Amino acid sequence: MSRLTACFDRLRAENRAAFITFVTASDPDFDTSLEIVAGMPDAGADIIELGMPFTDPSADGPAIDRAAQRALAAGGSMVKTLEIVRRFRAGNDSTPIVLMGYFNPVYAYGIERFCADAANAGADGLIIVDLPPEEDEELRIPANKAGIDVIRLATPTSDDERLPTILSGASGFVYYVAVAGVTGGKSATADDIGAAVERIKSHTDLPVAVGFGIRTPEQAKAVAEVADAAVVGSAIVSLIEGGLDDDNKPGKGMSKDVLAFTRKLADGVRSAKR
Template identity: 55%
Template sequence: MTTRIDTRFAELQKQGRAAFVTFLMAGDPDLDTSLALIKALPKAGADIIEIGMPFTDPMADGPAIQAAGLRALKAGTTLKKTLALVQAFRRDDDATPLVLMGYYNPIYIYGVDKFLVDAKKAGVDGLIIVDLPPEEDSELCLPAMQAGLNFIRLATPTTDDKRLPAVLANTSGFVYYVSITGITGSGSADSAVVGEAVERIKRHTKLPVCVGFGIRTPEAARDIARHANGAVVGSALVDALAKSLDNDGRATASTVGAVTELVRSLANGVHAAQQAAE
């Protein structure tokens, strides 16, 4: 079964360029602004959109994304409302792939079977669940794949050749390579080291490899896009959003523009990698 993610990577391969993947937290700083932001991302240059599912205990997230999750929860964002956000986005855009990213607990509480039916119906294409290892594939990964959703796995600098086959076994859509050890938003990616890591992963899989963590500038995005099939940016966008809010943490007239402006410049960085390679 071909998903929107598969289709998008096939299109980009024909164009000879990497994907620009953006991350924002659902409901940050409120649901209306969040929808306006997500709707604006494709026009600004995002090829694939990751949407965070807010959770009270986000152990792998750095301060910026943790704060985004807290703002979203304070605004009343639930998993049900996150799926409604996807559904609202799909009314105008049936092509851009959407990936939900987060932790297993909210899905478990929602009910796995119900969640998969509702996610598929809303227009979700893939899942990245950071706290479910391959040993627990029967919990969500296998049912998600049967439901026609891509299950995207994370590989890290500490995922050695012995561990990689297990990580890749039921992965689909793309592999998300975390370029630095530690939490999101810390450090910056070294493109030469990333290049070697991407090559190593590609020896084990035909799937596209996207690289995230530590990409904050158009130059960094361009350097990563030269080595990988996609560059993922999250913390930098969430930071731009946070800086645009008023003293009470509410959206201002500049919020959507602050994020889309940065998305545009980062997308130009990714596109420059294609031009440099030609």
């Protein structure tokens, strides 16, 4: 059983949603990034999405775009991203890690090599936001053979005709992008999210995670009441940015502050009534 399946099975038995965090690997530097990622489980994260830094993150808003640029400026790379996963896994064998990003860095690294190295490092899933389901076989098949789930994205415009294509071959969970636009944008209403999750679930047994626009514990709680997972990224990344000095170096206590905020978000998710 994969870590993702085991995680969602356990939380289903506990009658609660998962809390999924997102940070960009090597933002603001390798050591600080590893410290934050390693501290996420104790701060309440059930699953961690780790962004693979890329020069042109077209689906992301300004906060995550800047995080990617900081990571690259600090020497972030695919090799270092996988090294963060490897070091995290040395101390934590249960919390799932999902690598999230764009196809270009994966392709440049080499698809077969990437899938093998990601699996050996301890990654559990992939979200490649610019790779449509009709064109992802060249990555999905070797990833699945390596034991890595390929997670698909659904959006408010994914109608009942489109959803079967999105879901065919998907595994791990479905990531529902709650709003049209880039990360960190406006928030959707709980009613809208609930209706969308119900519609997606009529097509699949996979858990449905909801992200984009969740910034507060209250919003995370509202999402956790209607979905299988709530995903928070831009709000955490923005707190990292806010704790940097003019040279993009972390100030004293920045990691602690980020993890304290993560705990508040996790408490919001865990307080949701199912």
